[in-house]
Amino acid sequence: MIKINYLFLVSLIYLFPINISCAQSKGAATLPSLEGKNILMVYGGWQGHQPDIFTERVSKWLISEGANVTISDSVGVYTQENIMNNTDLIIQYYTQGKITKEQFEGLDNALRNGIGLAGCHGGLADSFHESQDYEYIIGGQWVSHPGGIIPSYDVQIHTSNDPITEGLQDFVMKDTEQYYMHIDPNNKVLATTSFTKDQHDWIEGAVIPLSWKRYHDKGRVFYLSIGHAPKDFDTYEAWELLTRGIKWASDSKYQPKENLVTPIYSKN
Numbered sequence: 001m002i003k004i005n006y007l008f009l010v011s012l013i014y015l016f017p018i019n020i021s022c023a024q025s026k027g028a029a030t031l032p033s034l035e036g037k038n039i040l041m042v043y044g045g046w047q048g049h050q051p052d053i054f055t056e057r058v059s060k061w062l063i064s065e066g067a068n069v070t071i072s073d074s075v076g077v078y079t080q081e082n083i084m085n086n087t088d089l090i091i092q093y094y095t096q097g098k099i100t101k102e103q104f105e106g107l108d109n110a111l112r113n114g115i116g117l118a119g120c121h122g123g124l125a126d127s128f129h130e131s132q133d134y135e136y137i138i139g140g141q142w143v144s145h146p147g148g149i150i151p152s153y154d155v156q157i158h159t160s161n162d163p164i165t166e167g168l169q170d171f172v173m174k175d176t177e178q179y180y181m182h183i184d185p186n187n188k189v190l191a192t193t194s195f196t197k198d199q200h201d202w203i204e205g206a207v208i209p210l211s212w213k214r215y216h217d218k219g220r221v222f223y224l225s226i227g228h229a230p231k232d233f234d235t236y237e238a239w240e241l242l243t244r245g246i247k248w249a250s251d252s253k254y255q256p257k258e259n260l261v262t263p264i265y266s267k268n
Contacts, residue, residue, distance in 0.1 A: 030163045031244055032251040035066035037088040039250070044073050045095040049122055053230045054093045061243065075099050078106035089116040089250040093123030093227075099131055111137065111219030116249035120242055121227030125181065137216045138223060140183030140209070147199035149228075153178040155210055155237070156192045164213065164222075164244040165190050171237040179225035180208055187212035188260040191241065193225075211241055213248065214260055222249040 039062055043051035059069050070083060075094060077083055079102050090110065099107075111117055117124075117137070126142040128134045135141050152174045157165050178193055180203070191211040197204035211224045222245035226238045233239045 030166070031247040032254070033066070034062060034247060034250055037067050037250050038086055039067045039069050039089045039091060040077065040083065040087045041069060041071045042073075042075060042077060042090060042092045042094055043071070043123070044075070045097040045127065046122070049093070049095050049228065050230055051093045051095065051123060054123070054227065057230060057233065058091060058242075058246075062246075075103050075107075078103045078110070080106075084110050084115070087115050088253060089118060089246070091246060092117065092119045092127070093121075095122040095126050097128060099128040099134060104128075104131055104134060108133070108137065108216075111221070112217040114218040114253040116220040116222070116252040117216070118222040118246045118249040120224040121177075121179070123227065124223055125179075125225065137221065139187045139212060139214045139221065140181050140223065142179050142225075143182050144180040145177040145228075146180060146195065146203065148177065149175060150178060150199070151175065153193055153195075155226075156194065158189050158192050158209075162188075162190060162213075164211075164241065164248055168237050168240060171235065173226060173232065173235060173238065176226075176232050177228040179210070180206075181225065183209050183212070184214070185264050186261045187214050188262045190245075191224075211245070213245065215257060218252060218257060220249040220252040222246065 041055050041059055043055040045051065055071060059071060062069050075097070084106060087110065090107070122142055125138055125140055129141070152172050154170065154172055156170050157168050159165055178195070180195065187209065189209045189212045192207050193210045195203045195206045195208065210226065214221045224241050224245060226232050226241070233242060
């Protein structure tokens, strides 16, 4: 079922207030506006991630930024050309689940034609594991969260001169999951997280990208591994990374393509 310009669970707005002042921060000032842009939010899959609450919270912010929001609880929307052809950005929060060949082709064609894609946590990187072509788009996938919900973990800003991270400092996430991921080593990494021996001693000191950006043909792709529960975005820096990344990804159609391939391995 597709819900167009419909905000559900209205009462939850008051349970998860948004700090609108975040949009006025230093880095956000140089990012594109969402005013008048058409944004498709797709949510569903495993309900433990509370995708409906995530969608409600982000859609409220999008509307406050002047965006036109379409909401779907089915990836079937990717086959609907009348919607896809009039979209600037897709925000997906759909954990696990399956995607058909036709649905994937709709998503793939959208990005190839310049529509952006943004998302977080399992809603983007723990989706449709039967489709390696989908994982190729995202540039990484979740493989573990050692220890499950852990007391805290550190986040390091890796690229400080990018508008998505400008002015942000290293920060701490509390009482949530820390994602261990397998990623494309050519992503432009924005932030990382380091693992300790508290869960598994053999990964002590391992550094895993926590946020990155990339292109899939003409379409911008932004990912952030934070977001196991809606409360994770009560952390100022986490919300800033998410909302700034959304703004950046929304401008694929309107800005020249950047070269974001950032290899970490050089030829011998």
